[in-house]
Every structure is written in C-alpha cells, then in structure tokens.
Amino acid sequence: MKRSIVLLVLAVQIDFAQPITWADSTSTYQLPPGVTLFKGVRTSPALTAACLVVDLTDPAIVVYPYLASVSEAVPAFTSRVGAIAAVNGGFFGGSTSYSAIAQAGQLLVSNVQVLNRTSGTYYATRSLFSYTAARSMSIDWIYHFDATINGVYRFAQANPNTTTTPAPAPLQSQGTKADSIFAAIGGGPRLVKNGQVHVTYDEEVFFGSGVNGTSQEPRTAVGFTSDRRVVLVTVDGRQTTSVGATLNEMAQFMIERGCVEAMNLDGGGSTQMAIPGRYVNAPSEVRAVPTILAVVHADSVPLPKTVYYEKTIDADDPTHATFAGTGWFTSANTVFWGGTPAWLNAIGNGMNAVRFRLNLPAAGTYEISAWWVAASNRATNTPFIVTHAGGADTLRENQVNNGSMWKVLGSYAFRGDTADAVTITNGATNGSYVVADGIRVRSYSPVATHVEIDRTHIPQTVALSNYPNPFNPETMISFAIPNKMGEVAVVLRIYDVLGREMTTLTNEAKHAGVHTVKWDASNVPSGVYLCRLTVGEDVLTRRLVLVR
Numbered sequence: 001m002k003r004s005i006v007l008l009v010l011a012v013q014i015d016f017a018q019p020i021t022w023a024d025s026t027s028t029y030q031l032p033p034g035v036t037l038f039k040g041v042r043t044s045p046a047l048t049a050a051c052l053v054v055d056l057t058d059p060a061i062v063v064y065p066y067l068a069s070v071s072e073a074v075p076a077f078t079s080r081v082g083a084i085a086a087v088n089g090g091f092f093g094g095s096t097s098y099s100a101i102a103q104a105g106q107l108l109v110s111n112v113q114v115l116n117r118t119s120g121t122y123y124a125t126r127s128l129f130s131y132t133a134a135r136s137m138s139i140d141w142i143y144h145f146d147a148t149i150n151g152v153y154r155f156a157q158a159n160p161n162t163t164t165t166p167a168p169a170p171l172q173s174q175g176t177k178a179d180s181i182f183a184a185i186g187g188g189p190r191l192v193k194n195g196q197v198h199v200t201y202d203e204e205v206f207f208g209s210g211v212n213g214t215s216q217e218p219r220t221a222v223g224f225t226s227d228r229r230v231v232l233v234t235v236d237g238r239q240t241t242s243v244g245a246t247l248n249e250m251a252q253f254m255i256e257r258g259c260v261e262a263m264n265l266d267g268g269g270s271t272q273m274a275i276p277g278r279y280v281n282a283p284s285e286v287r288a289v290p291t292i293l294a295v296v297h298a299d300s301v302p303l304p305k306t307v308y309y310e311k312t313i314d315a316d317d318p319t320h321a322t323f324a325g326t327g328w329f330t331s332a333n334t335v336f337w338g339g340t341p342a343w344l345n346a347i348g349n350g351m352n353a354v355r356f357r358l359n360l361p362a363a364g365t366y367e368i369s370a371w372w373v374a375a376s377n378r379a380t381n382t383p384f385i386v387t388h389a390g391g392a393d394t395l396r397e398n399q400v401n402n403g404s405m406w407k408v409l410g411s412y413a414f415r416g417d418t419a420d421a422v423t424i425t426n427g428a429t430n431g432s433y434v435v436a437d438g439i440r441v442r443s444y445s446p447v448a449t450h451v452e453i454d455r456t457h458i459p460q461t462v463a464l465s466n467y468p469n470p471f472n473p474e475t476m477i478s479f480a481i482p483n484k485m486g487e488v489a490v491v492l493r494i495y496d497v498l499g500r501e502m503t504t505l506t507n508e509a510k511h512a513g514v515h516t517v518k519w520d521a522s523n524v525p526s527g528v529y530l531c532r533l534t535v536g537e538d539v540l541t542r543r544l545v546l547v548r
Contacts, residue, residue: 018042018043018044019042020040020041020042020047020049020253020256021040021041021042022038022039022040022051023038023039023040023041024036024037024038025037025038025039029085029275029280031084031085031275032060032061032084032297033058033060033061034054034055034058034060034061035052035053035054035055035061035084035085035295036052036053036055037050037051037052037053037085037280038050038051038053039051045216045243046240046241046242046243047235047236047242047243047244047245048235048236048241048242048281048282049233049234049235049236049242049253049281050233050234050273050280050281051231051232051233051257052085052087052230052231052232052233052273052280052295053229053230053231053232053257054229054230054231054232054295055228055229056131056135056137056224056228056229056230056539057135057227057228057539059298059541060297060298060299061084061295061296061297061298062135062295062296062297062298062301063131063183063230063232063293063294063295063296064083064103064183064293064294064296064300064301065089065101065102065103065183065184065185065291065292065293065294066081066083066086066089066101066103066291066292066294067097067101067103067108067109067290067291068095068289068290068291069095070095070288070290071092071094071095071288071289071290072288072289072290073272073274073286073287073288073289074086074087074088074272074273074274074279074289074292075272075274075275075276075277075278075279076277077274077289077292078274078275078276078277078292078294079276079277081292081294081296082276082296082300083276083292083294083295083296084275084294084295084296084297085273085274085275085280085294085295086273086274086292086293086294086295087220087222087232087234087265087272087273087274087292087293088220088265088266088270088271088272088289088291088292088293089101089185089187089265089266089289089290089291089292089293090111090185090186090187090188090265090266090291091112091187091188091209091211091266092266092289092290092291094290095290096290097109097290097291098111098112099111099112099126099185099186099187099188099265099266099291100128100142100144100152100184100185100186101184101185101186101291102130102149102152102181102182102183102184102185103183104182104183104301104302105133105149105181105182106149107144107147107148107149107151107152109186109291110144110147111124111126111128111142111143111144111186111188112124112126113125113126113143113144115205115208115209117163117166117205117207117208118208119163119164119165119166120166121166122161122166122167122205123143123159123161123166123167123168123169123170124159124161124203124204124205125141125142125143125155125158125159125170125203125204126141126142126186126187126188126189126204127139127140127141127142127186127187127188127189127190127200127204127263127264128140128141128142128152128178128184128185128186128187128263129184129185129186129187129222129224129263129293130178130181130182130183130184130185131181131182131183131184132180132181132182132461132538133180133182134461134462134538134539134540135228135538135539136180136536136537136538136539137224137228137230137261137537138154138261139190139193139223139224139261139262139263140154140155140178141154141155141157141158141159141190141200141203141204142154142155142175142178142186143155143159143170143175145172149178149181150177150404150405152177152178152181153170153172153175153176153177153178154175154176154177154178155170155174155175155176158190158200158203158204159203160203161202161203161204161205162202163202163207177335177404179460180461183301185222185265185291185293187222187263187264187265187266188200188204188206188263188264189201189203189204189206189213189247189263189264190204190262190263190264191221191223191247191250191251191254191262191263191264192223192251192254192255192259192260192261192262192263193261194260194261195255195259195260196255197248197251197252197255198251199213199247199248199251201213201247211267213246213247214246214247214248215244215246216237216243216244216245216246216249217237217238217244217245217246217267217268218234218235218236218237218238218244218267218268218269218270218271218283218284219233219234219235219237219244219245219247219250219264219267219271220232220233220234220235220264220265220266220267220270220271220272220273221233221250221253221254221262221263221264221265222262222263222265222293223254223257223259223260223261223262223263224259224260224261224262225257225258225259225260226258226260228537228539229258231254231257231258231259231262232273232293232295233250233253233254233257234271234272234273234280234281235250235253235271236271236281236282236283236284237267237271237284238268238284239282239284241282242282247264250264265293266289268284268287269283269284269285269286269287270287270289271283271284272287272289309361309366309441309442309443309465310440310441310442310443310463310465311358311359311360311440311441311442312337312338312438312439312440312441313356313357313358313438313439313440313441314337314338314339314340314437314438315340315342315343315354315356315436315437315438316338316340320356320357320358320359321354321355321356321357322354322355322357323343323353323354324351324352324353324354324355325345325351325352325353325426326352327345327346327348327352327426328343328344328345328352328354328436329343329344329345330342330343330344331343331344331373331375331435333373333375334373335373335403335404336371336373336404336437336438337371337437337438338437338438341373342372342373342435342436342437343435343436343437344433344434344435344436345426345433345434345436346426346432346433347379347426347427347428347429347430347431347432347433347434348426348427349426349427350383350425350426350427351425351426352425352426353423353424353425353426354423354424354436355421355422355423356421356422356423356424356439357418357420357421358414358420358421358422358439358441359418359420360414360416360420360441361416362416363389363413363414363415363416364413364414364416364443365411365412365413365414365443366411366412366414366441366442366443367408367410367411367441367442367443367444368386368408368409368410368411368412368422368439368440368441369406369407369408369409369439369440369442370384370397370406370407370409370422370424370437370438370439370440371404371405371406371407371437371438371439371440372397372399372402372403372407372435372436372437372438373403373404373435373437374399374400374401374402374403374404374435375400375403376400377431377432377433378398378399378400378431378432378433378434378435379398379399379428379429379430379431379432379433379434379435380398380399380400380428380430380431381396381397381398381428381429381430381431382396382397382398382399382424382428382434382435383395383396383424383425383427383428383434384396384397384409384422384423384424385422385423385424385425386409386410386412386421386422387419387420387421387422387423388412388413388414388415388420389412389413389414389415390412390413393410393412395409395410396428397409399431399434399435400431406440409422422439424436460482460484461482461538462479462480462481462482462485462533462535462538462540463479463480463540464477464478464479464480464531464533464540464541464542465477465478465479465542466478466519466531466542466544469544469545470545470546470547471521471544471545471546471547472546472547473520473521473522473546474518474519474520474521474522475518475519475521475544476516476517476518477492477505477516477517477518477519477531477542478514478515478516478517479492479514479515479517479533479535479540480513480514480515481510481511481512481513481514481515481535482512483512484512485512485535485536486511486512487509487510487511487512488509488510488535488536489508489509489534489535489536490506490507490508490509490510490515490533490534490535491504491506491507491532491533491534492504492505492506492507492517492531492532492533492534493505493531493532494519494529494530494531494532494544495529495530495531495532496527496529496530497527497528497529497530502524502529503519505517505519510535519531519544521546524546525546526546526547527545527546528543528544528545528546529543529544529545529546530542530543530544531543531544
C-alpha cells in the first residue's frame with residue numbers, strides 16, 4: 001500500500017509539472033546558419049535541458065555519427081572530428097559500442113540483438129536513426145541478418161517481447177530491407193511514432209539492462225520534424241537543479257519540440273551536449289563515450305557525388321540485352337533487379353553470354369555497376385567484359401558475395417556509339433553457375449554527357465536531371481518518382497546561390513513516372529542556380545549553369 005501511494009504522488013507531480021521555458025542561445029555559442037540552440041529551464045520539478053535543431057534542408061549542414069577506437073568525453077571528441085556540435089551516441093561498454101553505427105553507406109557496428117534475461121534468450125529489434133544520401137530521415141526498429149548494411153532489415157513493429165516471455169527471432173520475410181542508408185546511429189527505446197508517445201522499452205529488451213525507464217534520469221534523444229529538422233535534446237539529471245526525466249517525459253519533450261519520430265540514446269553519465277572543447281549542458285558526471293552524433297559542415301562528410309545521368313538495363317530488356325548460346329534459365333532466388341528473375345548458366349567455355357548494349361547519349365566517362373542474386377553455388381570468377389573507347393577489359397567477380405546490391409565494376413571512357421557494351425559470359429572456372437541480372441550506368445560529370453533519366457526503367461529512388469546544362473536560355477528539367485511512392489506531393493523550385501527563391505515550377509501531387517518541366521531563364525542573369533526537388537520527404541538539389 002505504501003508503494004502505491006508513492007507512485008500515485010509521483011504521477012501527480014509529473015502530470016502537474018510546469019512547462020519548460022525555452023530561450024534561443026544560438027548567438028552565445030556562435031553557431032552557423034542552419035543550426036539553432038535552445039536552453040530550457042523548469043522550476044518545478046527542477047529541470048535544465050538543451051536542444052539543438054539542425055535544418056537538413058540546408059545543403060551546407062548535416063548530422064553525422066562517429067565511432068572512436070578509444071572512448072572520449074564529448075567536448076574532446078567534438079573537437080577531434082572538427083564538428084560544430086555533438087551529443088553522445090548509443091549504448092556501450094568500455095570502448096565497445098553496443099549500438100549501430102553506419103557511415104557513408106557502410107555498417108561499422110551492429111545493434112546488440114540477442115540478450116539473456118532470467119526469462120530466457122531475447123531477440124531485440126532495437127531502434128535506429130538513419131538518413132539517405134538525399135537526406136530522407138527515418139527511425140525504425142531494425143534487426144541485423146548479417147554484418148553488412150545489406151543485412152539491415154526494418155520492421156513495422158518492435159519484436160513483441162515481454163518481461164516474462166521472449167518473442168521468436170524475427171525473420172527477413174517479416175521485415176523490409178533497409179535500402180539506401182547513408183548514415184545511421186542506433187539506440188533505444190523508441191520514444192515517438194507518428195507524432196505520438198510510443199515507448200517500446202520492454203519490446204526492445206531494456207529491462208535488466210541498467211537503463212531505467214520510469215525513474216527520472218539524465219537523458220539524450222534524437223528525433224526529426226515533418227519539415228526536415230533534426231532535433232537533439234539532452235536533459236540533465238541527478239542534480240538539485242535538474243531531476244531528470246522518465247522515458248515517457250522525454251517522449252513528450254520531443255513532441256513539444258515538433259518531432260514526429262524520436263528515439264532514446266544513452267543517458268545517465270553519458271548524457272552530454274558539446275561544442276568543440278566545451279559543454280553545452282551540465283552533465284552529472286564526465287563519462288568517456290565511443291560514439292557521438294555530430295553536427296558538421298556537409299563538405300566534411302563523404303556525401304555521394306551528384307548523379308547527372310543514370311540508366312539501368314535489365315537482362316530481360318529486349319532493346320538493350322541480347323542472349324547468346326544455350327542453357328540459360330531463370331533463378332528461383334529472389335531480390336533480383338527489376339520485375340523479372342535473374343538468369344543462370346552453367347560455367348563453361350564462355351560461348352554462352354548476355355550482352356548489355358549501353359546506348360550512351362554521348363562520349364564520356366561513365367561508372368558501370370552490376371546487380372546479381374548471390375548464392376553458394378555461384379561462380380567466384382564470373383567474367384564481365386567491358387567494351388569501351390580503349391578496348392575491352394575483363395573483370396572477374398565473385399557472385400557468391402555482394403548479392404542484391406549494385407556492385408561497382410569501375411569507371412571507363414566510352415565512345416558513345418553502338419560498340420559500348422558490358423557482356424557477361426559463362427567462361428568461369430570456379431563454382432557452378434554465372435548470373436546475369438542488371439547493369440547500371442552512371443555519369444557524375446555535369447557537362448560531359450547529354451543528361452537524361454532512362455524512361456524504360458524508372459529508378460527505384462527519386463532522381464533529378466536537366467538538359468542541356470550549361471544552357472541558354474531554356475533547359476528541360478526531368479524528375480523521376482519511383483513506382484513504390486505512387487502519387488506524392490512534389491515541389492520543384494529554382495534558387496540563386498544565395499538561397500533566394502527565383503521561381504516555382506511545380507507544386508502539386510504527381511504520380512510515379514518521369515516528368516519534365518521547362519525552365520525559361522530569359523529574364524534572369526547568367527550564373528549558377530540551384531534546382532531543388534522535394535518529393536514527399538526526399539530532397540534533391542541540382543546545379544544549373546546559365547551561360548549567355
């Protein structure tokens with residue numbers, strides 16, 4: 001009975017807590033445009049908090065996770081990596097991170113996913129904050145099916161563990177492959193889903209971990225808003241001036257700061273927000289951490305190069321692919337490219353082949369990638385013959401590995417005529433079968449090629465291009481909406497290099513497909529302009545050069 005009374009009193013205190021009063025402290029810390037810092041204070045119960053808001057629509061600023069070989073306090077860590085500001089990352093022991101880290105499309109560390117508790121062995125789908133190269137953000141429950149980025153799968157719901165009953169291990173078929181992750185940091189539990197408090201403490205198996213969900217503690221959280229702001233919040237605790245927060249309180253704080261999705265990071269003595277060499281919050285103790293989520297200048301991050309031309313060719317495309325020889329049959333394995341299965345052929349003398357005709361728009365340097373479905377019986381030295389301006393190169397690829405992803409074969413100078421091709425033959429000596437599935441061609445040059453989006457196979461991601469570029473005074477701007485998005489809100493605007501809006505070309509719902517809009521720049525001066533495409537939560541920016 002006494003315990004029930006204490007819990008009731010605590011609940012009343014929380015329900016009638018005063019709101020946090022926030023003040024803009026950006027100028028105090030001399031933060032650049034795109035980064036805003038707020039300090040928050042509450043008198044009853046006493047609380048101090050800090051909130052960084054990072055505008056991901058600003059191309060000069062981005063958030064990025066870092067992993068240290070030896071744990072550091074956040075101010076020193078922030079200084080070492082040259083960050084603008086940072087908060088602590090996920091969970092760890094010593095200098096070993098137990099929460100995922102992905103950088104530049106590569107998985108460095110996995111979330112801990114198998115845990116032993118008194119009730120048995122638990123399989124946890126823990127939280128992950130991630131974004132794509134186009135800065136589309138997501139918070140998901142994930143599970144790792146291998147140690148690479150391709151083994152990360154998202155789940156619509158957390159694995160339904162309880163404190164007394166472990167749920168079965170999740171299956172790949174129950175989730176969705178987490179395509180296109182550029183950078184990510186793990187933690188948990190989830191705090192906010194679709195703008196509502198949604199704390200999955202038991203499901204993510206934080207009971208018995210030392211992470212207390214209901215007591216008021218120092219906390220750190222990351223979330224994002226519907227208008228593409230990243231929100232990083234620290235709440236101080238274990239002090240007379242700040243009691244800390246429960247997970248439910250932390251979720252409410254994130255919603256009050258505008259978050260539609262949010263998750264918890266490590267807390268307690270790890271809770272730290274800093275600029276180089278200096279704390280922003282007032283930690284209850286100074287604890288070295290192996291990971292941070294940092295605010296950085298975008299040019300310090302290896303962001304993918306701008307794609308000015310992209311074309312994908314499926315082996316079943318009769319216009320661009322030709323089969324030679326006999327013995328070709330379709331594979332039963334899934335996660336193939338396009339809408340039809342991959343093709344297999346037994347290893348042999350090289351007389352059986354598939355020739356992919358590139359049909360490039362102009363001479364220039366292009367990157368060639370291949371997609372295949374991997375399996376244990378695939379050839380480990382499948383020949384890919386690239387015919388280019390300098391002759392032909394034969395590349396040997398291990399098709400046991402790197403399946404169901406674009407594997408870059410290399411960049412080559414092509415003539416832009418009918419000789420340009422990639423040919424896959426059965427001339428392998430190790431394994432049982434070669435695979436022919438898909439070829440992708442890309443150009444990262446803004447002027448070397450006629451820029452277009454292939455209309456035969458709509459890209460799986462949002463794409464943006466224009467032709468000609470440079471131009472005078474008109475250019476045709478094309479954008480692609482993948483089939484999986486259906487009908488979606490699209491905004492296409494032109495800005496000058498100072499960020500001033502020049503014109504809006506499109507602001508309406510569009511169906512999946514390739515769309516083209518003309519920009520007549522007769523009434524603006526020569527120079528560089530930025531074309532910004534927003535498709536749902538995806539944002540792409542392209543440089544346009546007007547030359548008179």
